[in-house]
Amino acid sequence: MRISELSERSGLPVQTIKYYIREGLLPRGTAAGATRAEYGAAHLERLRLIRALREVGDLPVAAIRRIIEALEDPSVGLHDLFGTTQYALGPHVAAPGDDPDWRAARADVDALITELGWRVDPKAPARDLLARTFLALRGLGFPVGLADLRPYVDAAVALGEHETGMLAEGTPREQALHGMLVTTVLHEQVMIALHRLAQENASARRFGSSPG
Amino acid sequence: MRISELSERSGLPVQTIKYYIREGLLPRGTAAGATRAEYGAAHLERLRLIRALREVGDLPVAAIRRIIEALEDPSVGLHDLFGTTQYALGPHVAAPGDDPDWRAARADVDALITELGWRVDPKAPARDLLARTFLALRGLGFPVGLADLRPYVDAAVALGEHETGMLAEGTPREQALHGMLVTTVLHEQVMIALHRLAQENASARRFGSSPG
DNA sequence: ATGATTGGATAGCAGTACTATCCAAGTCAA
DNA sequence: TTGACTTGGATAGTACTGCTATCCAATCAT
Numbered sequence: 001m002r003i004s005e006l007s008e009r010s011g012l013p014v015q016t017i018k019y020y021i022r023e024g025l026l027p028r029g030t031a032a033g034a035t036r037a038e039y040g041a042a043h044l045e046r047l048r049l050i051r052a053l054r055e056v057g058d059l060p061v062a063a064i065r066r067i068i069e070a071l072e073d074p075s076v077g078l079h080d081l082f083g084t085t086q087y088a089l090g091p092h093v094a095a096p097g098d099d100p101d102w103r104a105a106r107a108d109v110d111a112l113i114t115e116l117g118w119r120v121d122p123k124a125p126a127r128d129l130l131a132r133t134f135l136a137l138r139g140l141g142f143p144v145g146l147a148d149l150r151p152y153v154d155a156a157v158a159l160g161e162h163e164t165g166m167l168a169e170g171t172p173r174e175q176a177l178h179g180m181l182v183t184t185v186l187h188e189q190v191m192i193a194l195h196r197l198a199q200e201n202a203s204a205r206r207f208g209s210s211p212g
Numbered sequence: 213m214r215i216s217e218l219s220e221r222s223g224l225p226v227q228t229i230k231y232y233i234r235e236g237l238l239p240r241g242t243a244a245g246a247t248r249a250e251y252g253a254a255h256l257e258r259l260r261l262i263r264a265l266r267e268v269g270d271l272p273v274a275a276i277r278r279i280i281e282a283l284e285d286p287s288v289g290l291h292d293l294f295g296t297t298q299y300a301l302g303p304h305v306a307a308p309g310d311d312p313d314w315r316a317a318r319a320d321v322d323a324l325i326t327e328l329g330w331r332v333d334p335k336a337p338a339r340d341l342l343a344r345t346f347l348a349l350r351g352l353g354f355p356v357g358l359a360d361l362r363p364y365v366d367a368a369v370a371l372g373e374h375e376t377g378m379l380a381e382g383t384p385r386e387q388a389l390h391g392m393l394v395t396t397v398l399h400e401q402v403m404i405a406l407h408r409l410a411q412e413n414a415s416a417r418r419f420g421s422s423p424g
Numbered sequence: 425a426t427g428a429t430t431g432g433a434t435a436g437c438a439g440t441a442c443t444a445t446c447c448a449a450g451t452c453a454a
Numbered sequence: 455t456t457g458a459c460t461t462g463g464a465t466a467g468t469a470c471t472g473c474t475a476t477c478c479a480a481t482c483a484t
Contacts, residue, residue, distance in 0.1 A: 002429085002430070003429095003430070003431075004429075004430085013473085013474080014430095015473075015474055015475075016472090016473065016474085018431080018432080018433095019472080019473060019474085021431095021432095022432090022433090023472095028431090029431090031431090033430095033431095033480085033481070033482085034430090034431075034479090034480055034481070035429080035430045035431055035432090035479085035480045035481050035482080036429095036430065036431080036480095036481075036482080037430080037431065048351050048352055049352065051348070051351075052348040052349075052351070052352055054472095055344070055348070056344055056345050056348045058303065060471075060472090061471080061472070061473095062471090077419065077421075078415070078419040079415050079416060079419040079420050079421070082411070082412065082415045082419070083412075086408055086411075086412060089408070091270065113409065116413075118409060118410070118412075118413035119412075119413050119416035119417060119420065120409050120412050120413055120416070121412065124408075124409065124412055126405045126406075126408040126409045126412070127409070129401065129404070129405040129408075130402065130405035130406065130409070132267070132268060133268050133398055133401045133402050133405060136263070136264040136267070136268045136398060137264075137394065137398055139260050139263075139264070140260055140261065140264055140390065140394060140398075141390075142391070142394055142398075144402075149402070149406070151370055151371055151374045152371065152399075152402055152403055152406045153406060153410075154370070155367035155370060155371055155403070155406075155407075156403070156406040156407045156409065156410035157410050158363055158366070158367060159363055159364065159367055159407060159410065159411075160407065160410030160411045160413065160414040161410075161414050162363045163411060163414070164411065164414035164415055164417075164418050167418075178352065178353075179354070180415075182349065182352060182354055183411070184408075184411060186345055186348060186349055186352075186354075187364075188404065188407060188408075189341065189345045190342065190345050190356075190361070190364055191364055191367070191368070191403070191404075191407060192341070192400065192403075192404070193338045193341040193342035193345060194338075194342065194361070194364045194365060194367075194368040195367075195368045195371055195372065195400060195403060196298055196301070196336075196338035196341075196396075196400075197325065197330060197332050197336065197338045197339070197342070197368065198330070198365075198368035198369050198371065198372030198373075199294070199298075199371075199372045199375060199376065199395070199396060200294065200295075200298060200330075200331075200332050200333065200336055200338070201328075201330035201331050201332055201372065202372040202373050202375070202376035203290070203291050203294045203376055203392075204291060204331035204332070205331060205376075206376050206379075207289065207290040207291040207294070208291050208331065209289075209291070214460085214461070214462095215460095215461070215462075216460080216461085225442090225443080226461095227442075227443055227444075228441090228442065228443080230462080230463075230464095231441075231442060231443085233463095234463090234464090235441095240462090241462090243462090245449085245450065245451095245461095245462095246448090246449055246450070246461090246462075247448080247449050247450045247451085247460080247461045247462055247463090248449095248450075248451085248460095248461065248462080249461080249462065266441095272440070272441090273440075273441065273442095274440090425484100426483100426484090427482105427483095427484095428481105428482085428483085428484105429480105429481085429482075429483095430479105430480085430481080430482090431478105431479100431480090431481105432477105432478090432479100433476105433477085433478085434475100434476085434477080434478105435474100435475085435476080435477095436473105436474080436475070436476090437472105437473085437474075437475090438471100438472095438473090438474100439470105439471090439472095440469100440470090440471090441468100441469095441470095442467105442468085442469090443466100443467080443468070443469100444465100444466085444467070444468085445464105445465085445466075445467090446463105446464085446465080446466095447462105447463090447464090447465105448461105448462100448463100449460105449461085449462090450459105450460085450461075450462100451458105451459080451460075451461090452457105452458095452459085452460095453456105453457100453458090453459100454455100454456090454457095454458105
């Protein structure tokens with residue numbers, strides 16, 4: 001198939017596909033003459049993945065490139081891809097090393113993870129993400145202690161185990177890697193959306209004027 | 213206090229504060245002469261809120277403006293602010309009305325909400341958010357049925373009720389509104405961060421090479 | 425042979441969130 | 455009083471991201 005057909009079938013403009021090729025998100029088609037290249041089903045599949053990461057996961061193009069590089073590196077295993085994706089997901093919080101409030105928040109996060117006995121890379125960006133949120137909450141006058149996190153921890157444990165359990169052991173490598181990406185990026189969106197819906201429901205029941 | 217002190221205490225450059233004033237996120241200081249204006253504790257508090265929404269919630273400036281307009285409108289109640297915030301959180305999915313796959317995904321979402329008996333605005337953006345994620349999952353070959361959502365629904369219900377329950381009835385209006393914002397924006401980040409940490413832990417236990 | 429299409433390169437554009445400069449009016453230390 | 459400095463306010467410029475638009479020569483279909 002040529003690029004125009006790839007464009008039609010993927011729903012992306014030709015120019016955008018060319019852009020993704022330039023950016024290293026999509027391999028070039030196999031050249032068949034100077035003005036002809038052939039694209040296959042793998043290209044279409046890749047474009048679907050890119051769209052999911054861009055439009056649903058809202059990942060920047062540069063992050064998707066890093067993920068795809070890991071995806072194509074045969075030496076990268078499931079858990080490695082996990083780390084790459086988590087790191088690419090960002091945001092990358094610039095930790096102000098000197099702020100004592102920051103250090104306290106970060107220490108709380110580390111203590112929580114230790115207490116739970118979790119195996120989490122000390123450099124995992126989610127640690128800073130959580131610490132920054134603590135800092136903001138406290139700055140706004142909403143103190144957070146470890147006890148307040150109980151419901152979140154419980155929910156996170158349940159979901160994390162469920163999701164990891166869904167990744168079957170026997171599947172071929174490429175499929176397993178795709179599954180891992182889907183788990184980290186798309187299931188996070190599922191969780192966010194359902195959380196918002198549940199919040200709205202709870203709020204409507206408690207504060208809503210009339211049952212509508 | 214003058215703008216330079218406000219800058220120091222908030223940690224934001226003077227130019228950025230001026231920008232926020234221009235954009236309607238922060239009220240002007242009370243004028244005290246042609247080249248002098250006085251800022252108070254309310255300004256500092258507001259800047260803290262803005263920083264939390266920008267840096268932690270990653271909300272665009274335009275969305276923060278809409279939230280703050282609702283915050284300052286005395287006719288807006290708790291549940292109204294909830295809707296405004298949810299809408300401002302975005303993303304605003306442009307629904308392709310003709311795509312049958314889209315319609316199926318959206319119908320699934322609506323059916324789920326009906327079945328759960330949730331009170332959710334039919335125009336709530338989280339419905340489209342969830343539908344779009346379904347669509348992407350299915351497009352990548354990961355079929356999602358309502359049964360697969362059980363763990364997410366359970367987690368969302370638990371968190372939604374916990375969070376709404378934390379908003380005490382008797383608190384003064386401004387405090388209650390702040391609490392609502394914090395619940396919808398910052399607690400979502402707490403959930404995301406803990407989910408990622410729990411995923412990494414589960415992945416390390418299942419796929420990690422050595423217990424590190 | 426001729427008009428359309430292609431791959432590939434380069435340049436341009438729109439949106440966002442700042443950041444820098446400028447200016448006249450006012451303040452304050454000497 | 456004078457002269458360096460600060461302030462509020464306005465305007466213009468910048469950096470980054472994610473596309474789009476245009477161009478060109480080669481080449482394919484008819």
